[in-house]
Amino acid sequence: MNTGNDYDINNSRNSGEPLIRLENIGMIYKIGDISYEVLKKINLLINKGEFVSVMGASGSGKSTLMNILGCLDKSTSGSYFLEGKDVSGLTSDELAEIRNKKIGFVFQGFNLIQRLSILENVMLPLYYAGLHSKDAEKMAFESLKLVDLFEKGNKFPNQISGGEQQRVAIARAIVNDAPIIMADEPTGNLDSVRGADVMKFFEKINGERGATIILVTHDKNVAGYARRLITVKDGEIV
């Protein structure tokens, strides 16, 4: 039963419970002798159940920040606490395990495997988690149902539209009940109608599943679906 505590005053799913905390996160890339400071002392708190969009000019550091948040990359300085646990010092294997359990990704280019059916694509994270049984199939169908693609399971990626492909990617991201969904320009390859359609499903998984969503976009309309907007400028949150 929902006690009402899951909702903040803005009526979003923000639980007030910290999920992500960045403390003075910095990222320096070295190319030869030259260092590029791409992120500068980023401090950020995201609560469970929030729907956050990240905007900023090209090259400002959005994807770099997302890659750190998504445990795909490690910062060169600062601390990252995920559910209270410091993950900044973990090995790449340990980070991979966190990704598998906690984070679903949606990318601009959908990243579906062409030779697998829609259903098999959605089942993939479960397969990696060691689940190959009928249970996995059932979970994948549940996910496809959530994005209104229950009937397309037997098709292949090249047999469905771009908007539908991105909805499959969303189904894949949520199939193992990942509490965090990260999306980098998920509507970048879609026209505004398909983009809005995809955004409705992000809203739905935030509202119905309480998933925390962090989404990078260049599009103000897309950012408008979020409850909170973060702007990155020259490697800093402004």
Ligand SMILES: Nc1ncnc2c1ncn2[C@@H]1O[C@H](COP(=O)(O)OP(=O)(O)OP(=O)(O)O)[C@@H](O)[C@H]1O
């Ligand atoms: N692996 C890398 N090595 C060196 N520099 C990098 C690397 N990755 C990113 N950069 C640099 O870091 C800066 C931020 O890149 P990032 O991809 O985070 O920008 P972005 O805000 O996502 O831009 P866009 O909106 O174009 O996707 C850029 O100047 C980029 O050239």
Ligand SMILES: [Mg+2]
């Ligand atoms: Mg980027």
